Amino acid sequence: MTQKMKMAATVEKTLKGLQTEVQSTNKMAISVDCVIFGFDENTLKVLLIRSDLKKYKGKWTLLGDLVKPDEDLDAAAYRVLKQRTGMKDVYLEQVKTFGEVGRHPAGRVVTVAYCSLINIQNHQLQILDNEIHWHSVDSLKDKELGFDHERIFDTCYRWLQKRVQEHPLGFNLLPKKFSLRELQNLYEAILSKKLDRRNFRKKFFSMDFLVDTGEEERDVPHRPGKLYKFDFEKYEKKKKVWGGIDF
């Protein structure tokens, strides 16, 4: 028996153990999986890691981890984000829970899917693990993800598409200062369709969350656009006044 085989055997034993243990006790493993969106080069991207798990070796998967016994679900999701990207204070929201019996090869694992939006240009962003890469959302059509992560991703992506039309979440994906063209590019990328420049502008100004910084774009080969920042405080206040917009 080679070294490698022994290791493989140990791995399988561990996985089996997990399975029997879960089944015998009526308890099960719970994980969080984060769909982490970013926006770069006018492209919507998602952060994925190459799986090491035998069955899905080499396949791309979402970033996730088991929830610890003394850890809240949200906290687990934030922990994954912090560990994997170095960022905290990021936008994060629970989307849906996936718990089909056969969804994980290691046994019963119920996973809570979270959606996260981060700014790729943020200097705090640190992707240390070289098995972790950004993938354009478009390119995922041609990739096969591990586990049921394709379905989870689809769910979260559709969730995002709907969500950004009800709440101005997109700002979480942009740098502090941005031009209206950048904002529109973002929305076009998320919604995967062209928008009318003038109506888009009108709509966002009418929301009244954009603050003119007085600055302008630089080093662009055309008339520079004004740079704006998003008034997060104003938005939070309005959200409270609106009351239960979300459920």
Add this chain to the structure above:
Amino acid sequence: MTQKMKMAATVEKTLKGLQTEVQSTNKMAISVDCVIFGFDENTLKVLLIRSDLKKYKGKWTLLGDLVKPDEDLDAAAYRVLKQRTGMKDVYLEQVKTFGEVGRHPAGRVVTVAYCSLINIQNHQLQILDNEIHWHSVDSLKDKELGFDHERIFDTCYRWLQKRVQEHPLGFNLLPKKFSLRELQNLYEAILSKKLDRRNFRKKFFSMDFLVDTGEEERDVPHRPGKLYKFDFEKYEKKKKVWGGIDF
């Protein structure tokens, strides 16, 4: 590095995505809790059971149960419904998962909240357990629910209020044949506000899911209204054409 350590490292890597140390303490109980809505006497109601758990003895709680090791989440929710109401083929949808560490006195229990709509007049409905009762949603304001079920209920109720404005789910709460007045009463109860009779009528007819049964109300002390039924098939077809309306 010892042999054992190497193996451990491999296991760890293999379970990447899961937590580093695979131990039984990493597993927890998972339950489903169903917010079962009904509509009777022009009032929106919810089905609750008196808790027998020591800490919440006598308090009203949602209907729920632990998820079995070989049972899908949705299946568990359907099982609860069948066991508690005798009904199957009911409307059911996952809403949100609650997993705070201290939410259950018996230890770590993560619960997946489901929202269900049933027709109280349905002859299949059988509430056998005499600890289970219908409560008007309004009256819940003055009741203290067990566990964190107040929060779960609030979430599901707000979810419902938003949901019925995007999808005609209300029909699941009504008998097969109903008048437009009954339908409006239902929506007014759910949304907790008065609606204009004529605009309401216009809106629903324009949706084109109402089928005239040719029958009329009977034994009403005024001009009888026409009775309609909901075209579930047509709705399902349209939903497919719409594509990903929900996330």
Add this chain to the structure above:
DNA sequence: AAATAATGTGTGTAATTTACACATTCTAAA
């Protein structure tokens, strides 16, 4: 200096939502 390619600001039209009025049909009381 002219051509080019963005930004910035409207304006008019269609579609949807909202507000509101009147005739019809049945019950129940006089």
Add this chain to the structure above:
DNA sequence: TTTAGAATGTGTAAATTACACACATTATTT
């Protein structure tokens, strides 16, 4: 039998919102 009452059924006009589209402005590039 007649009449008052109450709810059903059908429209129509105003107001708001979404959509389509045009033109002047400001910078860069040739």
